[in-house]
Amino acid sequence: MATLHDIRRRITSVQSTRKITKAMEMVAAAKLRRAQARIEALRPYAIDMVEMMMDLATYSDERREFALMREHPEERTVSLVAMTGDRGLAGSFNANVIRRVIEEDRKLRADGKKTRLAAVGKKGIGTLRFRRYELVATWQGLSDRPEYANARAIAKRMIDAFTSGQTDRVRVVYNQFKSPIEQTLMDVTILPIRREEVTEERLGRRPVTHLSYLYEPDPTTIFERLLPAYVEIAVYRALLESSASEQGARMTAMRNASESAEEMLGDLTLALNRARQAAITQEILEVVAGAEALG
Amino acid sequence: MAETALHLEVVTPDGVVYSDHVAMVVLPGVAGELGxxxxxxxLVTLLGIGETRVKRLDGTYDYIASGVGYAEVxxxxxxxxxxxxxVAGRIDVDRAGSAARRARDLLERRGDPGARAEVDFYRAEQALKRAENRLRVARRGV
Incomplete structure (x- = not known):
């Protein structure tokens, strides 16, 4: 049986753990609100840009081939980007992404394809390197507060790898934010951009117009020049979703931890009281026994 | 005045930066400025990194340091x-200054063959362009 001293020490330890998990829960909640606000802020830009692209696509030369849309007839190399966080203690947030990337990597290799792996976030980088996967590109220090400039840098790297023929397809695995307790694991192709995606995804903010716009320069050129922005938006959205998911997952994980700590404290307090009672009874018995012996 | 007023909206990935009724807008198009x-x-036009000038209804000007994208009229x-x-008055001059310095430092290493692999000069150049543009516009705002 544990001594009183031991139990007291455990209680103190659990109490301070609970303090930490509570604090982390609250910090995550605040960061989650901020991450959600950023997703909201992106929306008008993303909608305007995508709708403009769709308009341009209908006016631009159909026969024209765009480098970022070129489907490779025989896909040999596929890039997989694992989007994780820089910190742990967020439930299965990081593990899910890493597991999926490793699974997909194995499948692609079994199909006789080459893979190139890249990772965003210290956790993904660390785990994949530890398992001896070679990473062609890594980014860290941005999962807390991703900026558009980060998305631009990542998109640029993807576009370079794609247009130079180092890879035939770029896929990103990330957590999509649904609610603080629920994230959906997504696996989306960023490159090549599917033409139907650009022309079909009507978001309904603006009615279709048949006005004779003046295009400066011509629609095909504008379209081509704006295509990278399309990639940037897709990457930025994934970064923001992942960031919100991370905070949500951490909040939930920390809430569960705080609750377990609470429960444990209850059990320990009960054990403490019982032990204290036993000790007192023991002492009384000893005093009584001593008095009897004297008498 | 309603007939001669334009509604200008400047939208970025971080949200709406400017939204107001104005008298005139001068855009930094890729082929030159457009009033x-x-x-x-x-009209639909491509925009390059530059300065978007806004003449307000009271005749005063607002200056906006703007990046790559398009404008639709x-x-x-x-x-x-x-x-x-x-917008000029809200540009963080210190931050823009340090961004410009960082980019310049990177670009200085251009000759050094070892740096070529780790530094993305194209990106540094773009960053420098953006930072210098912000500094230039910030000075106009005062």
Whole structure:
């Protein structure tokens, strides 16, 4: 049986753990609100840009081939980007992404394809390197507060790898934010951009117009020049979703931890009281026994 | 005045930066500056990194450091959709200054063959362009 001293020490330890998990829960909640606000802020830009692209696509030369849309007839190399966080203690947030990337990597290799792996976030980088996967590109220090400039840098790297023929397809695995307790694991192709995606995804903010716009320069050129922005938006959205998911997952994980700590404290307090009672009874018995012996 | 007023909206990935009724907008198009007044022909144009000048209804000017994107003019509406934009009075000069310095430091290593692999010079150049543009516009605002 544990001594009183031991139990007291455990209680103190659990109490301070609970303090930490509570604090982390609250910090995550605040960061989650901020991450959600950023997703909201992106929306008008993303909608305007995508709708403009769709308009341009209908006016631009159909026969024209765009480098970022070129489907490779025989896909040999596929890039997989694992989007994780820089910190742990967020439930299965990081593990899910890493597991999926490793699974997909194995499948692609079994199909006789080459893979190139890249990772965003210290956790993904660390785990994949530890398992001896070679990473062609890594980014860290941005999962807390991703900026558009980060998305631009990542998109640029993807576009370079794609247009130079180092890879035939770029896929990103990330957590999509649904609610603080629920994230959906997504696996989306960023490159090549599917033409139907650009022309079909009507978001309904603006009615279709048949006005004779003046295009400066011509629609095909504008379209081509704006295509990278399309990639940037897709990457930025994934970064923001992942960031919100991370905070949500951490909040939930920390809430569960705080609750377990609470429960444990209850059990320990009960054990403490019982032990204290036993000790007192023991002492009384000893005093009584001593008095009897004297008498 | 309503007929001669334009509605200008500047939208970036970080949100709407500017939204107001104005008298005139001068856009930094890729092929040169474009002045837009009310009742302009419907237009779509590519924008380069530069300065978007706004003449307000009271005749004063606002200056916006804007990035790459496009502008659309439709009836009395001007939508400027760019990857970054800051109104002159709100530009953080210190931050823009240090960004410019960082980019310049990177570009200085251009000759050194060892650096070529780790530094993305194209990106540094773009960053320098953006930072210098912000500094230039910030100075106009005062």
């Amino acid at each position: 837009i007044l009310a009742r302009h022909q419907p 439709l009836f009395s509406m001007v939508m400027v959709v760019v990857d970054h934009a800051e």
